[in-house]
Amino acid sequence: MHERNRTTGALRAALALIGVFSLLTVPAGAKNAAPNPEVRVTTSMGSFVIELRPHRAPLTVKDFLHYVRSGFYTNTLIHRVVANFIIQGGGYEATPPYALKPTGPPVVNESGNGLENRAGTVGLARGANPDSGTAQFYINLVDNPELDPLPTRWGYAVFGKVIRGMSVVERIGLVPTGSFGPFKSNAPLKPIVIKSIQLITPNSSNAAAAAAKPATPHPAVKSPSSKHKVAVSPKSTAATAASASASGTKPSAAPSKPSAAPSKPSAAPSKPSAAPSKPSAAPSKPSAAPSTTETSVALDTPPPKS
DSSP, X not given: OHHHHHHHHHHHHHHHHHHHHHHHOOOHHHHHOOOOOEEEEEETTEEEEEEEOTTTSHHHHHHHHHHHXXXXXXXXXXXXXXXXXXXXXXXXXXXXXXXXOOBOOOBOOOTTSSOOOOTTEEEEOOOSSTTOBOSOEEEESSOOGGGSOBTTBOOOOEEEEEEEOHHHHHHHTTSOEEEETTEEEEEESSOOEEEEEEEOSTTXXXXXXXXXXXXXXXXXXXXXXXXXXXXXXXXXXXXXGGSOBOOOOOOSSOOOXXXXXXXXXXXXXXXXXXXXXXXXXXXXXXXXXXXSSSBOOBSSSOOXXX
C-alpha cells in the first residue's frame, strides 16, 4: 500500500513539473513569428490604419504591398461610396480627367481564405471575372455576407482590416454622392483624395514574402480596361453599371463584387470592385459587375468593381 502511494505521488509530481515547463516554454515559431504588415492610408478626410493578413491572402497582400511601395496609390480617388455598404478607391487619378491608372496583372481570387466581409474589413475589388482584381480595394461599412463566396459562386477576397481610424472611414461613407466626372453614380460630389498609403510595420516585407507563393512579377503595365471597375452601391441594380466592376475569387457564377466598388448581389452581385453594390430584390452575390470603368461586383448594390 505504501509502495503504491509513493508511486502515485511520484507520478503526480512528474505531471506537475511537465505542466510548469509547458507553461514556461514558448514555441520557437511563436518567438520568430513576424507581425502582420500594417499600412497607413492618408486621405483628404483623415487617416486610418489597415492590418494586412498575408497568411490568409498571401498573393493579394503581396500584390497590394507592391502597389504601396511603388507609390501607386498617391493622389488617387476614393471614387465610390455606397452608404451602409462600402467605400472603394485606389484606381483613378485624383486630377481631371480622373483617368483609370494602368496596373500590373490581376491576382488569383483568394476569397475562399476564411476571412469574411465584416464591417471594417478590406477586400480586393474586381470585375465579373473572379480573377480580375488588381489595385482597387474596398472597405466594408457594414457586414456584407453577400460578398463572401458560396459553393456556387466566387466571392470577394478579404485581405485586411481597419484597426485604427474606422471613424474616418465611416465619415467618408456618409458624404453626398452622385454623378461626378467619368462616374455616373455613387461618386463623392466633392473628391476624396488618397494622399498616400505607407507601410508602417517593421519587417513586414519579410512577413508578406514568407506567406506568399511566388507570384508572377508585374510585367509591362497594361492600361486597365473599363472592365476593371468596382461598382458596389447598396441596393442599386441599374446604378451598379455606373459603379465600376470589381475582381474577386472564383465562386461559381463569378460574382461581381468589390473592384472599382463592391455592390451587393442582386440577380448578379456587383460588389467590391470599382464599388460593390448591395443586392436588390434578388441579391445574386457578386457575379456580373456594374458598368463603370472600374472593376465591380454585380450585386443588388453593385459589388466593388475594379
